[in-house]
């Protein structure tokens with residue numbers, strides 16, 4: 042089997058030639074790349090999925106507070122809020138879950154970089170929110186916290202990973218190279234692809250949803266205040282989760298991305314290459330050099346020995 046591909050078009054050609062599903066191919070490819078048996082790969086996927094679930098529960102059950110107070114229990118506050126403009130369980134949970142996991146990261150907890158630590162809340166946040174609200178009765182394993190998980194859950198995470206592989210090869214997953222479109226933007230594309238899959242859409246539609254989501258993050262600056270992965274990162278995870286839901290809802294309505302996924306990745310690379318260095322994770326531009334951003338940086342310097 043061919044395990045090298047650079048684009049969705051190439052991936053699709055392999056899947057059709059081999060008559061294999063994308064998630065199944067993703068596991069086989071990982072086994073080939075690592076030299077490990079498929080059972081080990083599946084077990085490792087489950088282990089990492091469990092890490093995301095534990096981070097989610099930690100962030101929801103215990104308000105996360107960082108040293109400088111930039112992170113201060115937003116997930117718990119959002120979950121307990123009496124008023125919400127949009128009263129939809131999937132929507133509320135997607136935002137809360139994405140916040141919760143990323144707050145755990147901001148406070149030094151254990152997460153899975155999916156694809157990076159700064160964007161770690163988006164993929165698991167959206168997938169777990171869907172799972173906890175929409176998978177009821179599917180397999181009798183709803184709300185399980187420990188592996189082994191329902192195979193559909195592992196499939197969704199595997200498809201998200203394959204989406205990330207294409208972005209990594211065609212552009213980048215590093216904010217220092219491509220700005221935040223490469224981190225939160227990429228995570229949004231990965232999550233949209235996975236969520237569309239869970240909704241039962243065909244692969245072409247899944248990648249159209251990914252394209253819709255990624256298009257809406259193109260050009261996003263990486264300007265973390267004081268160089269900490271907190272502002273704007275934590276709340277941006279929730280914003281991109283909302284982006285993902287919009288992309289999948291549009292796709293469910295039959296609305297397609299005019300620009301194919303591979304071309305959006307190409308555009309992302311061009312935009313990333315033309316971003317100034319000051320907004321590529323150097324904390325030398327944008328929000329990082331606002332008066333408040335500078336005050337936070339000075340406060341951090343006073344704390345350091």
Ligand code: SF4
Pocket residue numbers: 157159160215216217220221222224225262263264265269270271272273274322
């Ligand atoms: S703003 Fe920069 S550090 Fe924060 S999540 Fe985005 S890419 Fe990562």
